[in-house]
Every structure is written in structure tokens, then in C-alpha cells.
Amino acid sequence: MGAPQIWKPGDQIATPLELYTCVVEPEWVDYNNHMTEAAYLTAFGWGSDALFTYIGDDDAYRAAGHSFYTAETHIVYERECYGGDPLKVDTLILDVDHKRLHLHHTMYHGTTGTRLSTTEQMLVHVDMNLGKACEILPNVMQALNAIFDVHKNAPRPEDVGRVMKIRRK
Numbered sequence: 001m002g003a004p005q006i007w008k009p010g011d012q013i014a015t016p017l018e019l020y021t022c023v024v025e026p027e028w029v030d031y032n033n034h035m036t037e038a039a040y041l042t043a044f045g046w047g048s049d050a051l052f053t054y055i056g057d058d059d060a061y062r063a064a065g066h067s068f069y070t071a072e073t074h075i076v077y078e079r080e081c082y083g084g085d086p087l088k089v090d091t092l093i094l095d096v097d098h099k100r101l102h103l104h105h106t107m108y109h110g111t112t113g114t115r116l117s118t119t120e121q122m123l124v125h126v127d128m129n130l131g132k133a134c135e136i137l138p139n140v141m142q143a144l145n146a147i148f149d150v151h152k153n154a155p156r157p158e159d160v161g162r163v164m165k166i167r168r169k
Contacts, residue, residue: 007054007143013150016090019050021110029083040075044105044119047089051103055143066137068101068123076159079109079116086110093151094160096144098135099125104157118159 005019020043028039048070052058057068081087088108095102101123107116127134136144 005050005054007056007146009142009146011146013147015150015154016092016106017051017054017147018088018090019054020047020089020091022046022087022089023110024081024083024085024087026083033083035081035083035085037075037077040077040107040117041073041119043087043089043107044073044075044117044121047091047105047107048103048121048123050089051091055147056140061137061140062128065127065129066134067126067128069126070121071100071124072122073119074121074159074162074164075117075119076162077117079114081109081116087116092154092157093144093148094120094156095152096136096141096148098141099133101125101136101144104160106157118157120157120160120162 022043024035024039028035028042030036052068057066086109088110090106090108092104093101094104103121103123105119107118108114109116124133125136126132
């Protein structure tokens with residue numbers, strides 16, 4: 001994907017963010033050459049890592065003892081994809097406070113643009129040395145607030161807050 005994007009004050013912020021692309025790796029497919037359900041989460045995880053780089057949560061940030069931990073994930077699988085398919089993951093910041101980040105990723109086929117899957121996630125900012133939640137550090141909070149100021153007015157994806165249940169007629 002080239003050099004990682006890194007947010008700077010005054011940057012124009014896309015809605016959604018387009019930070020991560022990849023190809024379905026051979027180890028991500030099953031015996032039918034379909035991407036496995038775990039690989040969808042892997043790709044979304046790399047999408048989150050691209051977001052972390054963008055906001056300043058880099059190797060130095062983590063070496064200083066701070067990181068985001070995923071507290072909850074909800075994945076919706078809509079379409080199959082296959083070994084070698086190009087993927088694009090878009091990211092929307094749904095909300096942020098001093099310790100939590102609520103985000104939504106949408107995965108598309110990189111050539112056809114077909115929506116393949118979505119995930120909604122709640123992350124908690126953690127002091128890894130203490131093993132507990134802590135406030136997001138100011139430089140990362142500044143980036144998240146700038147993104148959220150743009151994203152808060154975007155239409156919410158229809159699957160945000162989706163409840164899993166059997167719908168009876």
C-alpha cells in the first residue's frame with residue numbers, strides 16, 4: 001500500500017478513512033478457496049493497525065506502554081471472496097471519549113467494489129504496564145478528535161448496533 005499515512009493537524013480527513021488494502025493471502029483460504037471467517041477478522045485487524053499508525057499509535061507509543069485493546073467485535077459476513085482477491089478496508093470513527101474508541105470497518109472487493117463484510121468494534125485504551133484502562137495520550141486524542149469531528153456527521157452504517165437474534169415471522 002506504500003508508505004503509511006500519518007495524520008497531521010490541518011490535514012483534510014476523508015469520510016470514511018481509506019487506509020488499508022491487501023490481497024487475500026493463501027493461508028487465509030480454506031479447502032474451497034474461500035477466505036475463512038477468521039481471516040476476515042485478520043484483515044479488519046490490519047485495518048485497525050493502519051488506523052493506529054495514522055493517529056500516532058506507533059511502535060514508540062506502544063514501547064512507552066500504551067495501546068488499544070479490542071473489547072468487543074461484531075462481524076457481518078455478506079459475500080465470499082477468494083484467494084488472491086484484492087481487498088480494501090474503509091474506517092469510520094463512530095465515537096471516542098477519553099478511554100474508548102468505537103469504530104466501524106467496511107471491507108470491499110478491491111476491483112469490483114462489492115461490499116464483502118463489516119465489523120463494529122469497541123476498543124479500550126490501556127496502560128500495558130499497569131494492565132488497566134487509561135486516558136488516551138494527548139497527541140493520539142487530538143488526531144481522534146479531528147477525525148471524529150468530521151466523521152460524526154456521516155451517515156451511520158445500517159449495521160451499527162445490530163443485535164444478533166433469530167427473527168420470527
